[in-house]
Amino acid sequence: MRLRSLSSRLIVYAIFGSILGYLTLPPVVVGGVLVSGFPGGLGSLDDLMRPRVGSIMLAALRKGADGERSIAMTDELRQFMSANPDFRFAAFDPRTGKALPGSAPELTKAFEGVGRLKLFRSPIEIAVGGSLRHGESAVFDSPIGEVVIATYGAKFQWRDFFLLPYRMTSIYGALIFLPHWAAMCLIALFVVDRGLAPLRAAATKVAKIDVNSLKERIAPEEAPSEVLPFVEAVNKAFERVREGVERQRRFSANSAHELRTPITILRARVGKMEEGPLKSEMERDVLRVQTIVEQMLLLAQIEERGRIAPQKIDLYDVALTVAADYVPIAIGNNREIQFEAPSRQVAALASRWSVDSIVTNLIANAVRAEPEGGVVIVRVLPECAIEVVDHGVGVAEADRSRIFEPFWRKDEATPGTGLGLAIVRELVDLLGGEIRVEETPGGGATFKVRLPAAGVEPGEATEAVALDVQPFDQRCERSA
Template sequence: MIKLRSLSSRLIAYWIAGLFFVLVLAPVPAIVTVSTILAGYRHIPPLSGWTTKRSREIVLRSLHIDASGRKSIEPTDELRQYRMRNPEFRFTVIDAETNSIVSGSSTELGSYFGRMTVFDDIYFGFHLSDDTNKRSYGYLVSEETPNGRLHVATYGSYFQWEDVVFQMIHIDRNRDFFYFVALSIAMAVVAAVVIRRGLAPLHALATRIAAIDLNTIDQHFSAAGQPTETLPFIEAVNKAFERVNEGVARERRFAANSAHELRTPLTILRSRVETLDESVVKHELDRDVRRMQTIVEQLLVLAQMKERNYSESQPIDLNRLVLAIVTDYAPIAIDNRKNIEFDTPPHSIMAREHEWAVECILTNLIENAIRAEPVGGTVVVRLEKDATIDVVDHGGGVAPADRDMVFEPFWRREEMSPGSGLGLSIVKELVQLSGGRIYIADTPGGGATFRVIFAAE
């Protein structure tokens, strides 16, 4: 059995089932029909039209025509079984061409209708006056058949559930039944439209809930305009988001406080490293401390971005800002026997961003590019007129399968790879908070190109 998971589908299905029962299975009030069946009456006058139609079809399928064209009724197994189940069943078939009773018909009914001469377009119900069963009904029908026009009278048919199946199969041959089905479909369509319109506020609420992420989790959903049945659900969702928001706020405060507390000891540590004599160990310590400071500063920037309203951002000159960052990293690149190049349009490129967020993003990307660039190579930082910045290296590149993973926290290609695995994760969060996009492409000739797209002013 198919389970309906959609509330709309379930309501529509129940509506259709109800209409089908009322309009098709219960032409008379359902309580009368059901009570009659339960009372043990096999013959139900309101359904006799269905019963006699099926019995008439069974009789016509027993019609036989010999080589001379003479018609006769030769009972089939179907007709014999039907008569066994309906002991009072009688029928008469009259050939309209000769106005004669077809051989094999009931002589009793034939005596009633054999003297009739006008049958065209006749259809009526009757009850035999000498029949003591007052609930017995019959129908005389004049219809066109593949064997010519025939007048068929049937009498004494009892209702059977097979009559309902027959009626459903032959809906195209029963105008009233067709009207019932057509009306059911029309009303079901109306019900579908009404139900979907009625549930529109719920769908709108679901769309709003689906759009929530960690940056918009402080929203509260109003119950105004929502169905009464959904109010407990809305209240539960609001309380759940409140609990999650409180937890996220605690985690953010903890991260910001931790980063802030680490700034002072790292500054002291770096000043002490600088007092050491020049050596390979000093150079490595200075590099590691600088990397830790960078991560701490990035965490602080990220915490500030999440706590502040991003609408406070101001237009910034990307040419000036990127040039300053590239200039700062030129000595580091030279110390590592590498080069760095800045490619920019001649005019200013403006973007509405937080300057310290852009600094954090580019600092991380450029530092990674210098680390990946081969000795003697050149890192290229390219600023496009649509506020797009490319940071290009010519190192080993990033495999397509890893391009989503590199932005995950603590992910590193190899266990022995340098770094904490936090830098690119922080970069991606900052880019998303600024409303921008970041992705990785191949550098022609080998390497990786990190492309950041900001919103141009």
């Protein structure tokens, strides 16, 4: 299984490398040092045979039923002597200095008369045939008791080099390395966490980039050199996306602008037709096409304008004016509009034409969704928000993030152009507000738009915040 976490990979690689180094590097380094520069040259490599010689000799020690100890010629010892003809060995009782049966005469003679042997490990030199032989004696705690083993003549061979990791390692040595491995794991976690911090910061910045902020880029100077190519590739990708979006916007705006004149001419010609069902249907179709074109042009203009300069406006007046203008259309479709608002001014930081367009599109959407004979509620809230409530089929939870996409409709039977809510979303974002859709109690959809509040100026009424619901014609008189 492939590890996805960079920290996990680094830890695994570090531990694997440490184990590999623990098993292979010591003999390689030791061998290289001894061959190249250590006093004694290649002959000093014979010292690397100590662990193997010791294990062979300990395995050859025996103790009889009478308690007498001796050295047996085991198969391993015989093979080792065949590979090392000059190899000699002996074992002694450290308390008496007496050689055990099976010991080489050369070593027995050399230690004769020494008596009690107290040295733990000591190099030895023995004259054999007029030449000195170098070896070693050491005290071992063997299965048959404490013994002194003396040897010489074990020669290092390169075939033994590859067995050095096995002979030089031990569980004790591995335990010594455990703190080292633990420290490496902690260091790996720290290094990865610190090293990826700029990448996480870049990811956070990228996550905030949307179609309205495609000019944003990741600062290359903040990225590590290892991920700099990735950062540059992401920046270039954003640049290509920005250019494509701008071309699409220009195309939409130009297309909508070019279509206005033919549609106007078509509408004029339809108006000259004789009255009848055909004329009514064609006028309705032409109006629908004109609405789509006008909304496309408005959407393109919104995107070109960018951030809207806010000014203080009264949400009550804007929402009331739009609702009053839409009453005839609602009545013509056998629907009603009810307006609710607090009795005091609700000041917002926005532009009047933007809020006008927002409320218009929300009311148009609600009137289409409202069942015949139903009531669409337009509500201004004291917390600088506007709600438009319908009692239709509502918006499914899965569709609530998609309804603000341009030209999105649930199905072909759904009325409308699919641009109204996209325009609302664009305007709300440019004003620095927020919009959400909720389920209307009893069924339907409630669209709530919250805009930045302008605050209350000195001398303005602040005590009345209850919603005022009056017959719609009374508020029309108030707005006049």
